[in-house]
Amino acid sequence: MKLVIYPAVEADRLSRIETAAGAMAVENIGEEDAAVEAIRDADAFFGKLTTAMLAASTRLRWVQSPTASLEHYVFPELVEHPCTLTNMRGLFSDIIADHVFGYILCFARNLHTYLRQQLARRWEPIGGEQARTSFSAGPGVVSAMDRAHMHLSDCTLGIVGLGAIGGEIARRANAFGMRVLAVDPVRTDAPEGVESLWPMDQLTNLLSRSDFVVIAAPHTPQTVGLFNREMIQRMRPSAYLINIGRGVIVKLDDLCDALAAGEIAGTALDVFEQEPLPREHRLWSFDNVLITPHVAACSVHIAERHLEVLLDNIRRFVADESLRNVANKELWF
Numbered sequence: 001m002k003l004v005i006y007p008a009v010e011a012d013r014l015s016r017i018e019t020a021a022g023a024m025a026v027e028n029i030g031e032e033d034a035a036v037e038a039i040r041d042a043d044a045f046f047g048k049l050t051t052a053m054l055a056a057s058t059r060l061r062w063v064q065s066p067t068a069s070l071e072h073y074v075f076p077e078l079v080e081h082p083c084t085l086t087n088m089r090g091l092f093s094d095i096i097a098d099h100v101f102g103y104i105l106c107f108a109r110n111l112h113t114y115l116r117q118q119l120a121r122r123w124e125p126i127g128g129e130q131a132r133t134s135f136s137a138g139p140g141v142v143s144a145m146d147r148a149h150m151h152l153s154d155c156t157l158g159i160v161g162l163g164a165i166g167g168e169i170a171r172r173a174n175a176f177g178m179r180v181l182a183v184d185p186v187r188t189d190a191p192e193g194v195e196s197l198w199p200m201d202q203l204t205n206l207l208s209r210s211d212f213v214v215i216a217a218p219h220t221p222q223t224v225g226l227f228n229r230e231m232i233q234r235m236r237p238s239a240y241l242i243n244i245g246r247g248v249i250v251k252l253d254d255l256c257d258a259l260a261a262g263e264i265a266g267t268a269l270d271v272f273e274q275e276p277l278p279r280e281h282r283l284w285s286f287d288n289v290l291i292t293p294h295v296a297a298c299s300v301h302i303a304e305r306h307l308e309v310l311l312d313n314i315r316r317f318v319a320d321e322s323l324r325n326v327a328n329k330e331l332w333f
Contacts, residue, residue, distance in 0.1 A: 002027065003314065004042040006035035006053070013307060017046075020311040024318050044317055046310060051077055062317050064310060068092065069246070070332045071219035079329040086313055086325045089333070090164040091305045092297040096216075096244050097168035099296035101176075103268035104157075104212055107240050108150035112266075112290055150211075153177030158210030161217030161245060162187050162197060163333075169214055170194050181206050185222070186331075207234040212242060218333040219246035229254035233263055240266045244296045247271035256282050259289065270296040 001024040008030040009017070018026050024044075029035040036056045039045060045053070046064040054060070060083050065073050068089040078085065106112045110126050117124055125132065127145030139146075157173045159166045159182040170180045174193035182190070182197045183206050190197035198206065200222075207213060213235060217223050227241070227250040235241065241264055243250050252273050258264055266288030274281075275294055283289060313323050327333060 001025070001043045001318065002041060003044040003046065004029060004035060004038045006030075006032065006038075006045075006047040016307065016311060017314065020314040020318075022318055024314075044314075049073070049078065051075060054078060054081060062086070062313075062323065064313055065327070066306075069218060070327060070329075071246070074329055074332055084323060085327045085329050086323050087327045087333075088306060088309055089325050089327075091302055091309070092299075093164040093168040095299045095302070096165050096296045097172050099270065099292070100169050100214055100242060100244055101172050103242050103290055104152070104240075106290060107212075107266055107268070108152055108155070110149060113287070116287065155179070155211040156181060156209055158182070158206040158213045159194075160203065160206070160213065160215045162191075162194070163216065163218075165244070166214075166216040167191060169216060181209060203231070204234045207231070207239075208236065210239055211236065212240050215241075215243040215245040215249055217245045217249060219248055220332045224248045225251050227251065227255070229257055232258040235264050237263060238265050240264065240268065242268045244270045247273045247275060252281070252283060256286075259286050266290075268292075270294055 003021055003024055003026045005017070005026065006029040008028045014026070014028050027038045029038050032050060032052070036052050039053045039057045039060065041059060042057060043059055044062040044064070045060060047066060049063055054077055060081070063078070063083050063085050065085065065087045067073065068087050068091060070087055074085070113126060125145055127143060127148035131144040133139045133143060153176060156179040159169055159180065162170070162182040162184040166182060166184070170182065170191065170193055173180045180194045182194050183200050183203050184197060185200050187197065215227065223246065225248065229251070232241065232254060241250070241255070250269070250273070255267060259267065268290035270292045271294055277283065277291065283291065309324060316323050
């Protein structure tokens with residue numbers, strides 16, 4: 001058996017790959033033309049597969065994508081090919097879930113506003129200083145300041161896409177005592193702590209019930225432009241939209257129109273239709289928007305996890321065992 005790697009990996013990773021491969025030959029290729037030649041008699045491939053490589057292959061049975069997302073990876077010939085495609089899903093779940101709750105806590109406790117006030121050296125509690133409870137009276141009544149700060153256990157979180165990332169977001173929501181609803185195109189078993197899991201045709205139902213809506217869905221033909229103006233208008237005016245899925249899912253012009261009209265309370269985005277987000281884009285101008293530059297998955301732990309998935313699948317392939325993270329090529333995930 002033979003495994004081809006393209007582009008070439010560094011020496012330390014290659015050494016661990018060769019150890020996992022055992023008797024299977026490993027060719028670490030730096031140039032595409034050489035990879036086309038090497039893949040002709042290869043059984044397995046890791047890296048960026050091109051149409052020329054696939055056309056040259058004669059016995060390819062397994063392809064390991066180096067990424068979790070597949071919208072940039074699959075092409076018609078690969079979809080039709082009988083080889084098994086696996087991806088890197090599951091690497092980022094806990095890290096991205098933490099990022100999501102950074103957003104949620106910011107909005108719930110108005111930290112995005114207080115940070116701006118801090119930079120301006122301005123003491124201005126939301127709800128008004130005049131609403132502050134005095135030491136003599138104590139907190140005997142609910143004040144305007146109280147009402148201006150959300151209590152997470154009173155809130156409902158709606159998750160669009162209950163895969164590995166969505167599941168971790170739900171788990172964290174449970175720790176905060178939040179009610180959790182979700183929609184997913186394939187999953188039907190609601191994990192513990194998810195009150196309701198519905199098919200995608202119930203998305204508008206989820207939107208109408210949620211205080212925070214988190215998009216944790218992949219880029220597929222069905223999700224492109226899913227959150228247009230009409231869909232956003234199905235949300236509560238007091239709700240927040242969070243996207244850590246894929247940028248193409250949310251139409252930014254429609255989102256800006258909804259924000260300008262006060263149709264939702266705010267939004268937090270880590271991914272965008274166009275990246276980098278242009279300096280002149282009007283999304284930057286809203287005070288109720290959190291923008292992070294596609295960093296939700298950043299962590300010192302990812303590289304090792306990435307390698308472990310590859311090594312595990314190499315060992316499984318050599319032993320003729322079931323592979324991890326088998327993808328549906330037609331669905332792109």
